[in-house]
Amino acid sequence: MLSGAVSVHSLDDQGEEVELARFQPGAFFGELALIDAEPRSATGVVVEDSDLFRLDRAAFLGLLDRAHPMLKDLLAGLSAKIRNNNVQYFELRLQKERLRAQAEIDRHRSISQMVAGVAHEINTPLGIVNNAASLITEMITPKAIPALAKDARAEAVLTDLHDAATLIQNNIVRAGQLIEAFKNLSVRNVTGRKEQVDFGGLTEEAVGLYRLKAQQSRLRLEVIDELGEAGRTWEGFPGHYTQVILNLLTNIDRYAYPDGQGGAVKVTVAQENSPRKAPRFRVVVEDFGRGIPEKDLPKVFDAFFTTGRAIGGTGLGLAIAHNLVTSALQGTICIASEPGEGTRVVMRLPKIVEDEPAEEAPRLNERPC
Ligand SMILES: Nc1ncnc2c1ncn2[C@@H]1O[C@H](COP(=O)(O)OP(=O)(O)OP(=O)(O)O)[C@@H](O)[C@H]1O
Ligand SMILES: [Mg+2]
Known part of the structure:
Protein backbone atom coordinates (compact mmCIF):
# COMPACT_ATOMS: atom_id res chain seq x y z
CA MET A 1 0.00 0.00 0.00
CA LEU A 2 1.40 3.33 -1.04
CA SER A 3 -1.28 5.55 0.47
CA GLY A 4 -4.80 5.51 1.91
CA ALA A 5 -6.49 2.84 4.01
CA VAL A 6 -7.85 -0.64 3.33
CA SER A 7 -10.19 -2.57 5.56
CA VAL A 8 -10.17 -6.37 5.36
CA HIS A 9 -13.42 -8.22 6.02
CA SER A 10 -14.50 -11.77 6.29
CA LEU A 11 -17.99 -13.22 6.31
CA ASP A 12 -19.35 -15.17 9.20
CA ASP A 13 -21.74 -18.05 8.69
CA GLN A 14 -24.73 -15.69 8.76
CA GLY A 15 -23.26 -13.86 5.80
CA GLU A 16 -22.41 -10.82 7.90
CA GLU A 17 -19.18 -8.93 7.46
CA VAL A 18 -16.67 -8.60 10.26
CA GLU A 19 -13.60 -6.42 10.03
CA LEU A 20 -10.42 -8.40 10.58
CA ALA A 21 -7.75 -5.81 9.97
CA ARG A 22 -7.18 -2.31 8.69
CA PHE A 23 -4.07 -1.56 6.66
CA GLN A 24 -2.14 1.67 6.38
CA PRO A 25 0.54 2.78 3.86
CA GLY A 26 3.59 0.51 3.94
CA ALA A 27 1.52 -2.59 4.74
CA PHE A 28 0.91 -5.46 2.31
CA PHE A 29 -1.80 -8.06 2.11
CA GLY A 30 -3.00 -10.91 -0.08
CA GLU A 31 0.45 -12.51 -0.07
CA LEU A 32 -0.89 -15.87 1.07
CA ALA A 33 -3.11 -16.09 -1.97
CA LEU A 34 -0.12 -15.25 -4.19
CA ILE A 35 1.95 -17.98 -2.61
CA ASP A 36 -0.45 -20.92 -2.61
CA ALA A 37 -2.89 -19.79 -5.32
CA GLU A 38 -5.83 -20.58 -3.08
CA PRO A 39 -8.81 -18.25 -3.06
CA ARG A 40 -8.53 -15.49 -0.55
CA SER A 41 -10.40 -16.03 2.68
CA ALA A 42 -11.10 -12.33 3.21
CA THR A 43 -11.97 -9.29 1.12
CA GLY A 44 -10.16 -5.98 1.12
CA VAL A 45 -12.18 -2.80 0.73
CA VAL A 46 -10.59 0.56 0.06
CA VAL A 47 -12.01 2.92 2.69
CA GLU A 48 -10.03 6.03 1.78
CA ASP A 49 -8.58 7.15 -1.53
CA SER A 50 -5.65 4.76 -1.87
CA ASP A 51 -2.74 3.96 -4.12
CA LEU A 52 -1.95 0.27 -4.28
CA PHE A 53 0.97 -1.48 -5.92
CA ARG A 54 -0.46 -4.70 -7.33
CA LEU A 55 1.71 -7.68 -8.12
CA ASP A 56 0.39 -10.69 -10.04
CA ARG A 57 1.31 -14.24 -9.11
CA ALA A 58 3.61 -14.93 -12.04
CA ALA A 59 5.69 -11.85 -11.35
CA PHE A 60 5.75 -12.62 -7.64
CA LEU A 61 6.86 -16.24 -8.13
CA GLY A 62 9.35 -15.15 -10.78
CA LEU A 63 10.95 -12.91 -8.24
CA LEU A 64 11.08 -15.70 -5.68
CA ASP A 65 12.55 -18.13 -8.26
CA ARG A 66 15.33 -15.83 -9.00
CA ALA A 67 15.90 -15.27 -5.33
CA HIS A 68 16.04 -18.94 -4.42
CA PRO A 69 14.28 -22.00 -5.94
CA MET A 70 13.48 -23.57 -2.60
CA LEU A 71 11.89 -20.52 -1.23
CA LYS A 72 8.63 -21.23 -3.01
CA ASP A 73 8.01 -24.59 -1.29
CA LEU A 74 9.09 -23.23 1.98
CA LEU A 75 6.68 -20.37 1.80
CA ALA A 76 3.84 -22.61 0.62
CA GLY A 77 4.25 -24.74 3.74
CA LEU A 78 4.46 -21.74 5.91
CA SER A 79 1.38 -20.20 4.40
CA ALA A 80 -0.67 -23.38 4.94
CA LYS A 81 0.23 -23.29 8.57
CA ILE A 82 -0.53 -19.64 9.03
CA ARG A 83 -3.77 -19.97 7.14
CA ASN A 84 -4.87 -22.80 9.36
CA ASN A 85 -4.05 -20.88 12.50
CA ASN A 86 -5.79 -17.82 11.15
CA VAL A 87 -8.93 -19.75 10.35
CA GLN A 88 -9.15 -21.07 13.87
CA TYR A 89 -8.46 -17.71 15.37
CA PHE A 90 -11.02 -15.91 13.22
CA GLU A 91 -13.64 -18.54 13.81
CA LEU A 92 -13.32 -17.99 17.51
CA ARG A 93 -13.48 -14.27 17.06
CA LEU A 94 -16.53 -14.47 14.82
CA GLN A 95 -18.26 -16.70 17.30
CA LYS A 96 -17.61 -14.23 20.09
CA GLU A 97 -18.70 -11.29 17.97
CA ARG A 98 -21.91 -13.12 17.03
CA LEU A 99 -22.76 -13.87 20.62
CA ARG A 100 -22.12 -10.27 21.55
CA ALA A 101 -24.30 -8.99 18.70
CA GLN A 102 -27.12 -11.36 19.60
CA ALA A 103 -26.95 -10.35 23.27
CA GLU A 104 -27.09 -6.71 22.28
CA ILE A 105 -30.11 -7.21 20.06
CA ASP A 106 -31.88 -9.15 22.81
CA ARG A 107 -31.10 -6.43 25.30
CA HIS A 108 -32.41 -3.69 23.02
CA ARG A 109 -35.50 -5.68 22.27
CA VAL A 190 -45.03 1.53 14.67
CA THR A 191 -47.16 1.60 11.60
CA GLY A 192 -46.48 3.22 8.31
CA ARG A 193 -47.39 2.94 4.67
CA LYS A 194 -44.96 1.36 2.25
CA GLU A 195 -44.26 3.53 -0.77
CA GLN A 196 -41.99 3.69 -3.77
CA VAL A 197 -39.97 6.87 -3.75
CA ASP A 198 -36.84 8.42 -5.20
CA PHE A 199 -34.39 7.91 -2.35
CA GLY A 200 -32.36 11.04 -3.07
CA GLY A 201 -35.52 13.16 -3.23
CA LEU A 202 -36.83 11.67 -0.01
CA THR A 203 -33.57 12.45 1.77
CA GLU A 204 -33.66 16.02 0.47
CA GLU A 205 -37.26 16.34 1.69
CA ALA A 206 -36.50 14.90 5.13
CA VAL A 207 -33.55 17.23 5.62
CA GLY A 208 -35.69 20.07 4.22
CA LEU A 209 -38.08 19.68 7.15
CA TYR A 210 -35.26 20.76 9.43
CA ARG A 211 -34.09 23.75 7.37
CA LEU A 212 -36.10 26.37 9.22
CA LYS A 213 -34.84 25.20 12.60
CA ALA A 214 -31.34 24.90 11.15
CA GLN A 215 -31.38 28.55 10.14
CA GLN A 216 -32.10 29.58 13.72
CA SER A 217 -29.25 27.50 15.09
CA ARG A 218 -26.93 28.28 12.17
CA LEU A 219 -26.54 24.70 11.02
CA ARG A 220 -25.33 24.49 7.43
CA LEU A 221 -27.16 21.46 6.03
CA GLU A 222 -25.78 19.88 2.89
CA VAL A 223 -27.28 16.89 1.09
CA ILE A 224 -24.85 15.09 -1.21
CA ASP A 225 -26.60 12.80 -3.67
CA GLU A 226 -24.15 10.24 -5.06
CA LEU A 227 -26.84 7.81 -6.16
CA GLY A 228 -26.36 8.38 -9.89
CA GLU A 229 -29.06 7.97 -12.54
CA ALA A 230 -30.23 4.40 -12.10
CA GLY A 231 -31.48 2.36 -9.14
CA ARG A 232 -32.64 5.35 -7.11
CA THR A 233 -36.00 3.93 -6.14
CA TRP A 234 -36.64 2.84 -2.58
CA GLU A 235 -39.57 0.67 -1.64
CA GLY A 236 -39.91 1.43 2.02
CA PHE A 237 -41.46 3.58 4.70
CA PRO A 238 -40.73 7.27 4.03
CA GLY A 239 -42.25 8.33 7.35
CA HIS A 240 -39.91 6.13 9.37
CA TYR A 241 -36.86 7.24 7.40
CA THR A 242 -37.81 10.90 7.85
CA GLN A 243 -38.20 10.34 11.58
CA VAL A 244 -34.70 8.83 11.79
CA ILE A 245 -33.14 11.73 9.86
CA LEU A 246 -34.92 14.27 12.07
CA ASN A 247 -33.76 12.52 15.24
CA LEU A 248 -30.16 12.63 14.00
CA LEU A 249 -30.36 16.29 12.98
CA THR A 250 -31.93 17.25 16.32
CA ASN A 251 -29.01 15.59 18.08
CA ILE A 252 -26.46 17.44 15.99
CA ASP A 253 -28.23 20.70 16.74
CA ARG A 254 -28.37 19.99 20.45
CA TYR A 255 -25.10 18.20 21.16
CA ALA A 256 -22.60 18.60 18.33
CA TYR A 257 -22.95 22.36 18.08
CA PRO A 258 -24.57 23.39 21.37
CA ASP A 259 -25.73 26.91 22.28
CA GLY A 260 -26.60 27.86 18.72
CA GLN A 261 -22.95 28.03 17.69
CA GLY A 262 -23.82 26.29 14.41
CA GLY A 263 -21.65 24.31 12.02
CA ALA A 264 -21.64 22.02 9.01
CA VAL A 265 -23.81 18.93 8.61
CA LYS A 266 -23.36 16.56 5.69
CA VAL A 267 -25.91 13.99 4.64
CA THR A 268 -24.57 11.74 1.89
CA VAL A 269 -26.60 9.09 0.07
CA ALA A 270 -24.92 6.53 -2.16
CA GLN A 271 -25.39 3.08 -3.65
CA GLU A 272 -23.83 0.13 -1.94
CA ASN A 273 -23.51 -2.85 -4.20
CA SER A 274 -21.94 -5.98 -2.89
CA PRO A 275 -21.94 -9.20 -4.93
CA ARG A 276 -23.11 -11.15 -1.89
CA LYS A 277 -25.93 -8.94 -0.77
CA ALA A 278 -29.07 -7.39 -2.18
CA PRO A 279 -28.37 -3.81 -3.31
CA ARG A 280 -28.62 -1.26 -0.56
CA PHE A 281 -28.48 2.47 0.01
CA ARG A 282 -25.83 3.90 2.27
CA VAL A 283 -26.70 7.04 4.19
CA VAL A 284 -24.05 8.93 6.12
CA VAL A 285 -25.07 11.74 8.47
CA GLU A 286 -22.04 13.55 9.83
CA ASP A 287 -21.13 16.59 11.85
CA PHE A 288 -17.82 18.12 12.74
CA GLY A 289 -18.74 19.22 16.23
CA ARG A 290 -18.08 18.21 19.78
CA GLY A 291 -18.16 14.43 19.33
CA ILE A 292 -19.08 11.73 21.84
CA PRO A 293 -16.73 10.60 24.63
CA GLU A 294 -15.46 7.07 24.12
CA LYS A 295 -17.11 5.83 27.32
CA ASP A 296 -20.54 7.04 26.14
CA LEU A 297 -20.34 5.68 22.61
CA PRO A 298 -21.47 2.09 23.39
CA LYS A 299 -24.52 3.44 25.25
CA VAL A 300 -25.95 6.03 22.88
CA PHE A 301 -28.42 3.62 21.25
CA ASP A 302 -29.76 2.56 24.68
CA ALA A 303 -33.20 3.80 25.61
CA PHE A 304 -32.99 6.58 28.22
CA PHE A 305 -29.27 7.19 27.80
CA THR A 306 -28.87 10.95 27.57
CA THR A 307 -26.30 13.53 28.55
CA GLY A 308 -28.87 16.26 28.09
CA ARG A 309 -31.55 15.58 30.68
CA ALA A 310 -31.14 19.14 31.95
CA ILE A 311 -31.92 20.52 28.49
CA GLY A 312 -34.94 18.36 27.84
CA GLY A 313 -33.33 15.19 26.48
CA THR A 314 -35.12 11.91 27.19
CA GLY A 315 -32.58 9.57 25.63
CA LEU A 316 -35.04 8.07 23.18
CA GLY A 317 -34.01 9.64 19.84
CA LEU A 318 -31.26 7.18 18.94
CA ALA A 319 -33.06 4.20 20.51
CA ILE A 320 -36.05 4.90 18.26
CA ALA A 321 -33.77 5.45 15.25
CA HIS A 322 -32.04 2.12 15.95
CA ASN A 323 -35.35 0.38 16.30
CA LEU A 324 -36.82 1.83 13.11
CA VAL A 325 -33.73 1.13 11.01
CA THR A 326 -33.03 -2.40 12.20
CA SER A 327 -36.61 -3.61 12.46
CA ALA A 328 -39.04 -1.66 10.31
CA LEU A 329 -36.53 -0.78 7.59
CA GLN A 330 -34.53 -4.03 7.84
CA GLY A 331 -31.22 -2.20 7.70
CA THR A 332 -28.24 -1.51 9.91
CA ILE A 333 -27.09 1.58 11.75
CA CYS A 334 -23.80 2.34 13.44
CA ILE A 335 -22.11 5.34 14.95
CA ALA A 336 -18.50 6.52 15.07
CA SER A 337 -17.20 9.56 16.85
CA GLU A 338 -14.00 11.30 17.78
CA PRO A 339 -14.25 13.82 20.62
CA GLY A 340 -13.56 17.26 19.25
CA GLU A 341 -13.73 16.05 15.64
CA GLY A 342 -17.37 15.13 15.13
CA THR A 343 -19.79 12.25 14.80
CA ARG A 344 -20.81 10.05 11.92
CA VAL A 345 -23.88 7.84 11.69
CA VAL A 346 -23.93 5.29 8.86
CA MET A 347 -27.09 3.50 7.80
CA ARG A 348 -27.41 0.75 5.25
CA LEU A 349 -30.92 0.18 3.96
CA PRO A 350 -32.10 -2.51 1.57
CA LYS A 351 -33.71 -1.01 -1.55
CA ILE A 352 -36.82 -3.09 -1.00
CA VAL A 353 -38.23 -3.56 2.48
CA GLU A 354 -39.68 -7.07 2.54
CA ASP A 355 -43.24 -7.60 3.74
CA GLU A 356 -42.30 -10.67 5.66
CA PRO A 357 -38.63 -10.55 6.48
CA ALA A 358 -36.77 -13.77 7.06
CA GLU A 359 -36.16 -14.58 10.73
CA GLU A 360 -33.96 -11.79 11.94
CA ALA A 361 -30.29 -12.75 12.02
CA PRO A 362 -28.06 -10.76 14.33
CA ARG A 363 -26.70 -7.89 12.29
CA LEU A 364 -23.15 -7.26 13.28
CA ASN A 365 -21.96 -3.73 13.47
CA GLU A 366 -20.67 -3.23 9.97
CA ARG A 367 -17.37 -1.66 9.21
CA PRO A 368 -16.26 0.79 8.20
CA CYS A 369 -18.82 2.75 10.17
N1 LIG B 1 -24.23 14.31 16.93
C1 LIG B 1 -23.94 14.14 18.23
N2 LIG B 1 -22.89 14.80 18.79
C2 LIG B 1 -22.60 14.63 20.10
N3 LIG B 1 -23.31 13.83 20.95
C3 LIG B 1 -24.36 13.16 20.46
C4 LIG B 1 -24.74 13.28 19.08
N4 LIG B 1 -25.81 12.49 18.88
C5 LIG B 1 -26.09 11.90 20.06
N5 LIG B 1 -25.24 12.30 21.02
C6 LIG B 1 -25.21 11.81 22.42
O1 LIG B 1 -26.03 10.65 22.49
C7 LIG B 1 -26.99 10.78 23.54
C8 LIG B 1 -28.24 9.99 23.18
O2 LIG B 1 -28.94 10.58 22.09
P1 LIG B 1 -30.51 10.39 21.96
O3 LIG B 1 -30.96 11.06 20.71
O4 LIG B 1 -30.83 8.94 22.11
O5 LIG B 1 -31.09 11.12 23.25
P2 LIG B 1 -31.31 12.67 23.53
O6 LIG B 1 -31.12 13.47 22.28
O7 LIG B 1 -30.45 13.04 24.69
O8 LIG B 1 -32.84 12.71 23.95
P3 LIG B 1 -34.12 12.67 22.96
O9 LIG B 1 -33.62 12.27 21.62
O10 LIG B 1 -35.04 11.66 23.55
O11 LIG B 1 -34.68 14.04 22.97
C9 LIG B 1 -27.18 12.27 23.68
O12 LIG B 1 -27.64 12.60 24.98
C10 LIG B 1 -25.77 12.81 23.42
O13 LIG B 1 -24.96 12.70 24.56
MG1 LIG C 1 -32.01 12.92 20.47
Missing part, protein backbone atom coordinates in the same frame (compact mmCIF):
# COMPACT_ATOMS: atom_id res chain seq x y z
CA SER A 110 -36.39 -6.52 25.84
CA ILE A 111 -35.90 -2.96 27.07
CA SER A 112 -37.94 -1.60 24.17
CA GLN A 113 -40.75 -4.06 24.72
CA MET A 114 -40.84 -3.37 28.41
CA VAL A 115 -41.00 0.39 27.90
CA ALA A 116 -43.65 0.10 25.21
CA GLY A 117 -45.65 -2.27 27.42
CA VAL A 118 -45.51 0.08 30.39
CA ALA A 119 -46.50 2.99 28.15
CA HIS A 120 -49.50 1.04 26.95
CA GLU A 121 -50.59 0.18 30.48
CA ILE A 122 -50.20 3.72 31.75
CA ASN A 123 -52.28 5.17 28.95
CA THR A 124 -55.64 4.18 30.43
CA PRO A 125 -55.22 5.55 33.97
CA LEU A 126 -53.68 8.66 32.49
CA GLY A 127 -56.73 9.14 30.29
CA ILE A 128 -58.96 8.89 33.34
CA VAL A 129 -56.91 11.47 35.22
CA ASN A 130 -57.12 13.72 32.19
CA ASN A 131 -60.90 13.45 32.08
CA ALA A 132 -61.20 14.19 35.77
CA ALA A 133 -58.92 17.22 35.50
CA SER A 134 -60.82 18.62 32.55
CA LEU A 135 -64.07 18.14 34.44
CA ILE A 136 -62.69 20.36 37.20
CA THR A 137 -61.38 23.04 34.82
CA GLU A 138 -64.67 23.07 32.95
CA MET A 139 -66.73 23.41 36.14
CA ILE A 140 -64.51 25.84 37.97
CA THR A 141 -63.73 28.41 35.28
CA PRO A 142 -62.40 31.84 36.31
CA LYS A 143 -65.70 33.24 35.10
CA ALA A 144 -67.82 30.90 37.21
CA ILE A 145 -65.79 31.25 40.40
CA PRO A 146 -67.41 34.50 41.74
CA ALA A 147 -70.88 32.96 41.45
CA LEU A 148 -69.80 29.67 43.02
CA ALA A 149 -67.92 31.14 45.98
CA LYS A 150 -69.69 32.17 49.15
CA ASP A 151 -66.92 34.43 50.36
CA ALA A 152 -63.42 35.66 49.47
CA ARG A 153 -61.78 32.65 51.11
CA ALA A 154 -63.84 30.19 49.08
CA GLU A 155 -63.02 32.20 45.95
CA ALA A 156 -59.28 31.89 46.68
CA VAL A 157 -59.63 28.14 47.25
CA LEU A 158 -61.56 27.68 43.99
CA THR A 159 -59.00 29.73 42.07
CA ASP A 160 -56.20 27.57 43.46
CA LEU A 161 -58.17 24.47 42.53
CA HIS A 162 -58.61 25.73 38.99
CA ASP A 163 -54.88 26.47 38.69
CA ALA A 164 -53.95 23.06 40.07
CA ALA A 165 -56.26 21.29 37.64
CA THR A 166 -54.79 23.28 34.74
CA LEU A 167 -51.30 22.29 35.85
CA ILE A 168 -52.38 18.64 35.93
CA GLN A 169 -53.81 18.90 32.44
CA ASN A 170 -50.70 20.53 30.99
CA ASN A 171 -48.50 17.84 32.43
CA ILE A 172 -50.76 15.11 31.16
CA VAL A 173 -50.23 16.49 27.67
CA ARG A 174 -46.46 16.18 28.23
CA ALA A 175 -46.88 12.65 29.64
CA GLY A 176 -48.98 11.78 26.58
CA GLN A 177 -46.18 12.91 24.28
CA LEU A 178 -43.68 10.81 26.21
CA ILE A 179 -45.96 7.80 26.01
CA GLU A 180 -46.20 8.19 22.24
CA ALA A 181 -42.39 8.22 22.09
CA PHE A 182 -42.18 5.16 24.34
CA LYS A 183 -44.61 3.29 22.13
CA ASN A 184 -42.39 4.01 19.14
CA LEU A 185 -39.77 1.85 20.79
CA SER A 186 -41.75 -1.22 19.97
CA VAL A 187 -42.01 -2.10 16.31
CA ARG A 188 -45.41 -3.61 16.83
CA ASN A 189 -46.69 -0.14 17.62
